[in-house]
Structures are given as structure tokens and as C-alpha cells.
Amino acid sequence: MNTLYFLTLNGLTMAALLFIMASGLTLAFGLMRVVNLAHGAFYLLGGYVGVQVINDTGSLTLGLLAGGCIALVGGLLMERFLLQRVRGLDLSEALMTIAVGLIIADALLVVYGGQPVSLPLSRELRAPVDLGVMMYPYFRVLIMVFALLLGILLWLVMTYTRLGAAIRAGVDDRETAMSQGINVPLLFGGVFAVASFLAGIAGVIGTSYMSLTQGLDVRVLMLSLVVIIIGGMGSLKGAAVGALITGMVSSFATGYLPQFALFFLFLPMTLILVFRPQGLFGRAA
Amino acid sequence: MKREHLLILAIVAALVAWPLLMGNYAVAQANRAMIYALAALSFSLLAGRLGWFSLCQTTFAGISGYTVAILGVRYGLPFPLVVLLALLLTTFSAVIFGLLTVRSRKVSFLMLTLALGQMVWALSFQWVDVTGGYNGIAGVRMPVYGGVDLNDTRIFYVMVTTVTVAIFLAMWRLYRSPFGLLLLGIQENEQRMRALGHPVALARFSAFVLAGAIAGVAGVFLVYDMGIMSPSPLGLGHAVWVLTAAVLGGYRSLLGPAIGVAILITLETLVAQYTDRHMMVIGLVLLLSILLMPRGLAEVLEQRFKRKSKPQASVTTTTRGE
Numbered sequence: 001m002n003t004l005y006f007l008t009l010n011g012l013t014m015a016a017l018l019f020i021m022a023s024g025l026t027l028a029f030g031l032m033r034v035v036n037l038a039h040g041a042f043y044l045l046g047g048y049v050g051v052q053v054i055n056d057t058g059s060l061t062l063g064l065l066a067g068g069c070i071a072l073v074g075g076l077l078m079e080r081f082l083l084q085r086v087r088g089l090d091l092s093e094a095l096m097t098i099a100v101g102l103i104i105a106d107a108l109l110v111v112y113g114g115q116p117v118s119l120p121l122s123r124e125l126r127a128p129v130d131l132g133v134m135m136y137p138y139f140r141v142l143i144m145v146f147a148l149l150l151g152i153l154l155w156l157v158m159t160y161t162r163l164g165a166a167i168r169a170g171v172d173d174r175e176t177a178m179s180q181g182i183n184v185p186l187l188f189g190g191v192f193a194v195a196s197f198l199a200g201i202a203g204v205i206g207t208s209y210m211s212l213t214q215g216l217d218v219r220v221l222m223l224s225l226v227v228i229i230i231g232g233m234g235s236l237k238g239a240a241v242g243a244l245i246t247g248m249v250s251s252f253a254t255g256y257l258p259q260f261a262l263f264f265l266f267l268p269m270t271l272i273l274v275f276r277p278q279g280l281f282g283r284a285a
Numbered sequence: 286m287k288r289e290h291l292l293i294l295a296i297v298a299a300l301v302a303w304p305l306l307m308g309n310y311a312v313a314q315a316n317r318a319m320i321y322a323l324a325a326l327s328f329s330l331l332a333g334r335l336g337w338f339s340l341c342q343t344t345f346a347g348i349s350g351y352t353v354a355i356l357g358v359r360y361g362l363p364f365p366l367v368v369l370l371a372l373l374l375t376t377f378s379a380v381i382f383g384l385l386t387v388r389s390r391k392v393s394f395l396m397l398t399l400a401l402g403q404m405v406w407a408l409s410f411q412w413v414d415v416t417g418g419y420n421g422i423a424g425v426r427m428p429v430y431g432g433v434d435l436n437d438t439r440i441f442y443v444m445v446t447t448v449t450v451a452i453f454l455a456m457w458r459l460y461r462s463p464f465g466l467l468l469l470g471i472q473e474n475e476q477r478m479r480a481l482g483h484p485v486a487l488a489r490f491s492a493f494v495l496a497g498a499i500a501g502v503a504g505v506f507l508v509y510d511m512g513i514m515s516p517s518p519l520g521l522g523h524a525v526w527v528l529t530a531a532v533l534g535g536y537r538s539l540l541g542p543a544i545g546v547a548i549l550i551t552l553e554t555l556v557a558q559y560t561d562r563h564m565m566v567i568g569l570v571l572l573l574s575i576l577l578m579p580r581g582l583a584e585v586l587e588q589r590f591k592r593k594s595k596p597q598a599s600v601t602t603t604t605r606g607e
Contacts, residue, residue, distance in 0.1 A: 091395070103565050222400055225399060274385065277389060
């Protein structure tokens with residue numbers, strides 16, 4: 001019985017992380033139709049810088065902010081100086097983000113070297129807490145709470161605020177939204193900034209779960225893609241459900257059939273592609 | 286028409302002269318270049334004809350390479366059978382991937398092929414019993430027939446050149462055949478092609494499987510060239526390398542991908558003397574290609590040649606509106 005709880009909790013943690021990772025990607029895709037394939041590199045950038053700041057200052061909050069902000073700056077620079085030049089050509093945009101991702105990841109390798117880096121956590125954060133059914137590391141509980149709050153916040157903003165309404169209008173019909181006086185380019189920049197910020201934050205948080213190494217950017221990108229393909233590209237609800245499915249399947253497969261963990265990780269995505277290509281909550285093209 | 290024949294003759298003459306004039310290193314480089322040119326051709330068939338940018342063509346090459354390594358080294362099957370089975374298995378995987386991706390368009394196709402390709406890559410180092418994990422499978426060698434060692438650089442060159450030229454010539458015919466034109470038509474206006482009664486989905490699917498098979502051929506040569514099969518050729522880096530070569534050279538033309546590969550290999554050899562940051566170089570080349578000449582070098586050269594430029598739409602230069 002304990003294993004069952006443990007695997008469920010691990011799955012939930014994984015799902016929370018996946019949601020934090022994928023929410024930025026799906027947000028940018030939903031509004032701008034830009035697949036930011038540099039997402040994994042921004043994750044890595046945020047992670048490395050965040051961990052360095054935590055090491056230097058000893059403050060987790062500062063580290064999180066620093067990781068998020070550096071990714072935000074990177075995202076904004078990429079959006080202003082590169083993506084704007086090929087705006088509207090979605091394939092060129094996607095290829096450009098691949099190029100930027102390669103450059104960032106290689107530059108990080110130069111600066112931080114190839115040694116794995118893990119998140120320095122204080123003892124209180126690492127200590128297990130009693131969840132009623134079993135003891136579980138406090139920081140992982142925090143990750144789950146954070147993902148839940150993030151999801152609720154994003155949902156509230158998208159559903160109940162003017163800003164959210166403007167974003168949804170921009171997604172549905174860009175031209176009409178612009179003719180109604182909504183500054184869509186500014187909105188795009190803003191959403192892209194938030195998306196990059198989330199990638200950077202995810203990098204810092206995720207480092208408590210898997211250490212930063214060369215090649216992690218591609219893994220993160222792949223996982224995020226799997227999540228949003230399952231959920232439907234551009235849908236926040238989809239990202240949440242996709243993360244939950246992927247996290248749970250991954251945790252239980254690792255627990256019971258470790259050799260086939262990867263196979264099971266991709267199984268839901270394949271099934272979705274066969275029976276519902278637009279994803280669970282995606283709209284047909 | 287006539288100019289094209291001259292061009293083909295000139296290229297074949299250059300390919301014949303190369304091993305006669307150059308040293309072993311240059312011949313080995315040419316082998317590698319032709320293998321990657323095949324991979325880039327496989328990419329360009331989808332990108333140039335259908336507007337489908339695939340990040341899993343190197344995955345097919347990898348599947349083919351692993352089949353050769355596993356069947357040839359582990360089970361010691363004879364060379365012709367190994368090659369045949371490798372090509373069959375690659376085509377079969379292309380059929381499966383094709384079924385999964387045939388309904389997707391543009392960016393979602395890119396994302397799907399990325400995810401599927403990375404899945405195989407992950408499998409290739411996790412399934413240690415079969416693939417040998419990170420260490421891979423070493424000792425992949427061609428046989429010696431009647432005293433002729435097929436592994437010899439120059440003999441290998443003859444084989445690679447023959448097959449590569451044959452495939453490029455076949456593609457040259459295909460691009461101007463009704464099927465090739467149908468693919469272009471689908472890229473330009475899918476609805477119209479459908480309305481005209483063409484089997485759009487089937488044509489797309491066939492092109493995908495064909496491109497996979499070409500990548501499979503590249504994979505067979507690649508594994509014999511390297512002598513070892515490891516997960517790295519299946520990684521995203523290789524996929525992006527091939528994509529960069531095709532974008533740089535011009536994926537819409539037949540020779541563009543080959544030109545791009547030649548430039549990229551030359552560039553890497555030059556840069557290697559100063560730095561080992563070659564992924565950064567690839568990233569910069571890709572970035573600059575998209576910014577400065579989205580149609581690729583081949584079309585820039587062609588226009589310089591012809592002077593009377595016929596404006597043609599390129600996938601990356603058409604606007605988003607359907």
C-alpha cells in the first residue's frame with residue numbers, strides 16, 4: 001500500500017513539474033502560434049543562473065526570481081530582435097527558435113561545464129513531512145502546491161480579467177481583436193515574456209528533481225511537447241490534464257516496469273495522435 | 286533542359302575525378318558528405334515538396350544503422366540480407382510514423398516528428414540489452430568479397446557515389462513527374478488538389494515513406510562508414526544539422542541539400558582548428574540562413590545565373606493565412 005501512495009505522490013510531483021514546464025510553451029503557442037523550441041534551453045538557462053544565485057546568496061526566492069528573469073530577458077530579446085523579423089512565417093519562427101536554443105545550450109556548456117548541477121536546498125526544505133498517509137519531502141509538496149496555485153492563477157487571469165479576455169480575443173481572431181483597439185503585438189510580447197519567465201522558474205524548481213546536465217534541454221523540450229500534444233496545443237486545461245497523465249504514467253511505469261518506462265511515457269501521446277490528433281482539449285485546425 | 290544535362294555530366298565527372306586526384310582524407314570526407322547529402326535529400330523531399338519540416342529523418346537513418354549493427358555484428362547475418370532487412374525495417378517504421386503524422390500540418394508536424402524522433406533516441410540508449418546503450422555496438426564492417434575489401438575508403442567511395450547519384454537522378458525524375466507535381470500542388474493548395482480528385486493523404490503518406498526509405502539508405506552507409514552505432518546520430522543535434530544543411534543550400538531545389546552539406550562540412554573542418562563549439566556554429570548558420578536567404582543558396586545562385594527571376598513562393602516565405 002505504501003508503494004502505491006509513494007508512486008502516486010511521485011507521479012503528482014512529476015505532473016506538477018511538467019505543468020510548470022509546459023504551461024509557458026502552451027501559452028505562447030496558443031496566442032502566437034509560435035512553438036518556442038528554445039524552451040528547453042531557457043529552462044536550462046534559468047536553472048543554471050538560479051542555482052548560482054542560490055549558491056551565492058543562500059536565498060531560494062532570489063534564485064527563483066533570477067532564473068525566471070534571465071529567461072525572461074532571453075525570451076524578450078529573441079522575440080524583439082529575431083522572431084519579429086519573420087513574424088507570420090510560422091516555420092521560420094520555429095526553426096529560428098531551434099537555432100537560438102542550440103546557441104544558448106552550447107554557451108551554457110562553455111560557462112558552466114558538463115558536470116551535473118543539483119539544487120542546494122536547506123535541511124528544512126528537504127525534510128519529509130507527514131501527509132497523513134506517509135512521509136514525503138517538504139519541497140516536493142511545495143512544488144505541487146506551487147503548480148496548483150500557478151494553474152489557478154493562470155486560469156483566473158484568462159477567464160475573468162480584461163487582460164485574459166484580450167488574450168483570448170487575440171487567439172480567436174487577431175485582425176478583429178486589433179480593430180477593437182487591442183494592442184496585439186504588445187500582448188504577444190507580454191505573453192512571450194511570461195512564458196519564458198515560467199520556463200526559467202521551472203528550470204530552478206526542476207533542478208530539485210533532476211540535475212542540470214548537458215542534453216537536459218532536449219529532454220525537457222521533449223517532455224513538454226508530449227504534454228501539450230496530449231492536452232491539445234495552446235490549451236491550458238490540456239496542459240494540466242496532459243501533465244497529470246504523463247506524470248502518473250511515467251511514475252507507475254518506472255515503479256513497476258522500469259525497462260519500458262519510456263515506452264509507456266510515449267504511449268498516451270501515440271494513442272491520442274491516432275484517435276484525436278488535435279489533442280484532448282485542442283481545437284481542430 | 287540541355288543545361289541541366291550538362292550540369293549532371295559535370296557533377297558526375299567531378300565525382301569520378303575526385304578519388305583520382307585527392308588523398309584518402311578528402312575521399313573519406315566526400316563519403317561522409319554524400320551520406321549526409323542523402324539524409325538532407327530525404328529531409329528536402331518533404332520540406333521542399335510538401336512544406337513538411339521533419340526532425341525525424343535522421344531517426345530513420347539511425348533505425349537503419351542499428352538494424353545493420355545488431356543483425357550484422359550480434360547475429361552475424363550475411364551482408365546483403367542485413368542491408369535488405371535494414372531497409373525493410375526502416376520503411377516499416379516510416380509507415381508507422383507516417384500513419385501518426387499524416388494528418389498534421391506545418392508546425393505541428395515539426396513538433397510531432399521532434400517528439401517521435403526523440404522517443405526513438407531515448408529508446409536507443411535505454412534499451413541497453415539490444416542497443417548496447419551509450420557504448421553502442423562496435424565493429425560494424427563490410428565483408429571482403431574475393432579479395433576486395435569493401436571497407437577500403439576508395440571502394441566504399443565507389444559504392445556510395447553510385448547509390449547517391451542514382452537516388453539523386455531518381456529524385457530528379459520524381460520532382461518533375463505527375464506525382465512530384467501533385468506534391469507541390471498539395472503544398473500550394475490542398476483543397477484544390479482534393480477537389481480535383483487527387484488522393485491527397487495517400488500522396489503525402491507515400492512521400493513520407495519514400496523519404497524514410499532514402500534516409501534508411503543513408504543510415505546503412507553511415508553505420509559502415511563509422512564502424513560503430515551509438516545513440517548520438519539519433520539525437521536532436523544531428524537532425525538539426527541536416528535541417529541546417531538543407532535550409533542553407535535550399536531545400537526547394539534538388540541540389541540545394543547537397544550544396545548545403547558540402548558547405549557545412551567544409552565550414553566545420555575550418556572552424557575545428559579554432560574552436561570545438563560546433564553546435565554554436567550550426568546554430569548561427571541556421572539563424573543567418575533564415576534571416577538572410579530563406580530560399581537557400583541554390584536559388585540565390587540560380588537567380589544570379591538566369592537573371593530573369595520568376596518569383597516563386599517558398600514555404601517559409603508564404604504568409605500564415607490559409
